[in-house]
Amino acid sequence: MSTASFESGATILIDGAAMPVRVRRSARARFYRLTIDSARGELRLSMPTRANLRKALLWAQDHEGWVRAQMARQPAAMRLIDGATFPLEGREVRICWIAGATRTIRLEGDRLMLGGAAESVGARVMRWLRARAKAVLEAETRAMAREYGLTVASVGVGDPRSRWGSCTSSGAIRYSWRLILAPPDVRRATVAHELAHLLHMDHSPAFHAAHARILGGDPRPARAWLRAQGAGLHRYSE
Numbered sequence: 001m002s003t004a005s006f007e008s009g010a011t012i013l014i015d016g017a018a019m020p021v022r023v024r025r026s027a028r029a030r031f032y033r034l035t036i037d038s039a040r041g042e043l044r045l046s047m048p049t050r051a052n053l054r055k056a057l058l059w060a061q062d063h064e065g066w067v068r069a070q071m072a073r074q075p076a077a078m079r080l081i082d083g084a085t086f087p088l089e090g091r092e093v094r095i096c097w098i099a100g101a102t103r104t105i106r107l108e109g110d111r112l113m114l115g116g117a118a119e120s121v122g123a124r125v126m127r128w129l130r131a132r133a134k135a136v137l138e139a140e141t142r143a144m145a146r147e148y149g150l151t152v153a154s155v156g157v158g159d160p161r162s163r164w165g166s167c168t169s170s171g172a173i174r175y176s177w178r179l180i181l182a183p184p185d186v187r188r189a190t191v192a193h194e195l196a197h198l199l200h201m202d203h204s205p206a207f208h209a210a211h212a213r214i215l216g217g218d219p220r221p222a223r224a225w226l227r228a229q230g231a232g233l234h235r236y237s238e
Contacts, residue, residue, distance in 0.1 A: 005024070005025050005026075005049075006022060006023065006024050006025075007022075007023040007024075007025065007053075008020070008022060008023070010022075010023050010045070010053065010057055011057075012043075012057060012060050012061045012064065012067070013061065013064070014064055014067055014068055014071070015068065019043060019067070020042070020043070021043050021044070021045050021057065021060060022037075022042055022043065022044045022045070023044075023045050023047065023053065023056070024044060024045065024046045024047070025046075025047055025048070025049045025051075026046060026047075026048070026049065027048075027049050029046050029047055029048045029049070029051075030048060031048075032045065032046070032047050032051070032056050032059050032060070033045070033046040033047075034046075034060055034063055034066070034067065036067075036070045036071065036074065037161055043060075043067060043071075045057070045060050074231070075231060075232045075235040076235065077235050077237060078235045078236050078237070079122055079236075079237055079238065080095060080121070080122045080125040080126060080129075080236055080237065080238055081095065081097075081121055081122050082095055082096070082097035082118065082121055083095065083096075086181065086236050087181045087182070087233075088107075088112075088129075088180065088181060089136075089180060089181075089182075089183065089184055089187070090182060090183030090184060090186075091110065092110060093107070093110050093111065093112050094110060094111050094112070095111075095112050095114075095121065095125060096111045096112065096113050096114075097114060097115065097118055097121050098113065098114070098115050099115065099118075100115060101113070101114065101115025101116075102114075102115050102116075103115055103116030103124070105124060105125065105128045112125065112128075122237070122238030123238045125238070126237075126238045129177060129180055129181075130157060130177045132180055133157050133175070133177035133178075133179060133180035134155075134156070134157045134177070136180060136187070137155060137157060137175050137179065137180075137187070137191065138155040140187070140188060140191050141155050141173060141191050141194070141195065142155070144188075144191055144192060144195055144214060145195055145198075148195070148213075148214055150195055150198045150199070151171055151198070152171050152173060152195075152198070153168075153170055153171035153172045153173075154171070154172045154173070155173050155174075155175075156172075156173075156174045156175075157174065157175050157176070157177040158174055158175075158176065158177065159176060159177060159178070160174075160176055161234070163176070164176050164178075164179060164190050164226060164230070165179075165190050165191075165193060165194040166194070167194040167195075167197035167198060167201075169201055171198060173194045173195075175190065175191075175194070176233075178233040178234065178236075179233075181233045181236070182225070182226070182229075182230075182233060183225070185221075185222055186222040186225050186226060188215065188222075189215055189219045189222030189223070190222070190226075192211055192214040192215035192219065193211055193219065195214050196208075196210040196211040196214055
């Protein structure tokens with residue numbers, strides 16, 4: 001059962017303008033904490049369940065400089081429309097809408113070609129990306145699992161904001177579909193990470209050893225790439 005609740009309607013002033021703050025009260029929280037949701041461009045304030053909201057917002061206001069700096073670092077939103085470019089498995093691809101062409105989306109070199117209604121380009125490209133992510137991630141997950149004698153119950157994709165993958169003790173694995181935008185070595189390192197959780201449901205030394213063994217190499221460069229570049233993968237929308 002969740003121990004957190006969310007509140008909206010709170011604001012702080014950034015350069016004299018009111019900025020919405022999404023307040024998260026949690027029984028597990030011991031201190032105030034500010035974070036930026038890169039995907040939504042949203043400021044979040046975590047606080048203990050019984051803490052005073054006015055005092056928490058005054059604390060957040062005292063960190064105006066930090067908020068301003070963090071918001072300035074957020075990547076600009078990018079819509080997946082005709083002419084837009086986006087990374088696909090680490091390479092740059094351009095969306096090319098052709099009037100009168102078939103609705104079917106096809107990848108030709110560095111161009112993603114499609115026809116159909118211009119106003120639905122973004123939604124259709126997004127569905128195509130999610131389907132491709134599901135197919136690629138499921139194939140890689142099951143291939144790696146077979147190689148190491150691991151049993152995977154199911155593989156799915158979603159669009160979580162704070163993690164790239166998850167694994168349950170029953171063997172259900174889910175990924176962020178946005179991993180299809182990342183370089184293949186980063187995606188595979190994430191697959192190996194979730195498979196390692198089938199052996200160790202923690203982040204112990206034994207888990208990290210299993211992660212490297214399943215990947216067949218050092219996962220740290222991929223982890224560093226996601227820390228540095230991962231937020232940018234959330235900028236793309238329909």
